[in-house]
Amino acid sequence: MLSKLSPKGQGTNTHKALEFMKKNIFHNSSSSNTPQIAVIVTDGSSHNPQLTREYAETLKAMGVEIYTIGVGNDVNVEELDVISSYPNYEHVYLINDLKNVPQSMEALVSLTNLVCTGN
Template sequence: MRTELLFSGLLVFLFVSNVEVDGSLQKLTYTRWINLLRYAHGQLQRESPSPHESHLPRAEQVETIATAIYRHFFNVVFDLVATEDGRRLLPRSFPVDFLIMLDSSASIGSENFQLALQIITTWIQVLDEENFINDALRVSMISFSEPSKVIHEFSFTSGLDKAGVIDRINSTEYHDGKSTSTVQALWMADSIFTKQSREGVTRVMLLLTDGWSHNQLALPFGVLWPSARLRLQHNVNVYVVGIGDQVNHNELESIASNPDDEHLFEVEDYSMMLEILERIESLDSLE
């Protein structure tokens, strides 16, 4: 059973003073509530095989994942509009606040970090310039490594055009932290959507990471609580890209929105992710 579903159920229990157990009502005490949450958190640390492990040739993997990301991200959050000059991706119904979370821990290394920045800028390049006019799309970004290096790189800024967003992404420094503070970064994302995001907009978050989170016990219940708040309280569509073979699939699954195959994508390396985005740029339409 997916840990996120277990945790979502436990959130409901938080607001209920009595629960039915074996046909009788029993008080859900604070201790029981804490123990249930600790159990859910513990499930994240159990190893599980990735559903995206594949023995397909690399080119076929690139095509499959590119198609999935295009269909479930670009063609859901945005609308494919045909013009004389080709396709354009514009916000589907409402303005979009788009938050990027980028892992900058030591496991990445400076070379891969530069590739990660290139991945993000390519992701932005796929979108049409018109998205940035009249604040139809606003972008913000967090980079994170160890707790003291969880950094809000730039905010949702009105009037920032596409070139300005790309310049801010490219100016991000590699902080080379010794751990991966995903939990603290998720709480920062919660604060950003609470204080800076607009009402009545589509809220989207993209997380890129290559490893397990650390400092799980520094904040209660690890990634579970902030992830649930993002999805359920702030109504954020959370997309996750896990890169390499060291990711904790259970953890990424608990962060991403449902269903997993539309919000969680796992790739072999940073170069493959660039290949995927280059393929997305060449796609004209998807049925």
């Protein structure tokens, strides 16, 4: 499925992804007993670091657990740390080569299943 994705223009608009999640996916998350988990996959630095930070902090305050996956060599690791939930070592993943994305996603799916089911 990931291999079928193609870029939608230029740049890294991480804040737009976080804004979309806040408005369309997690807008009522505080009233749910279901774990709220977001995964951000990026290959660079956000064009608007301030808005990225603000939306990430808002989502985390709403109870959303945020994981980040940085792909490639141009990833801003400090920004991934800011976006991700704490502790960072459990929520930030770095992938240097696109060939490793499927295995990393499988590991993340397993982790998500563990969080959601307790098994």
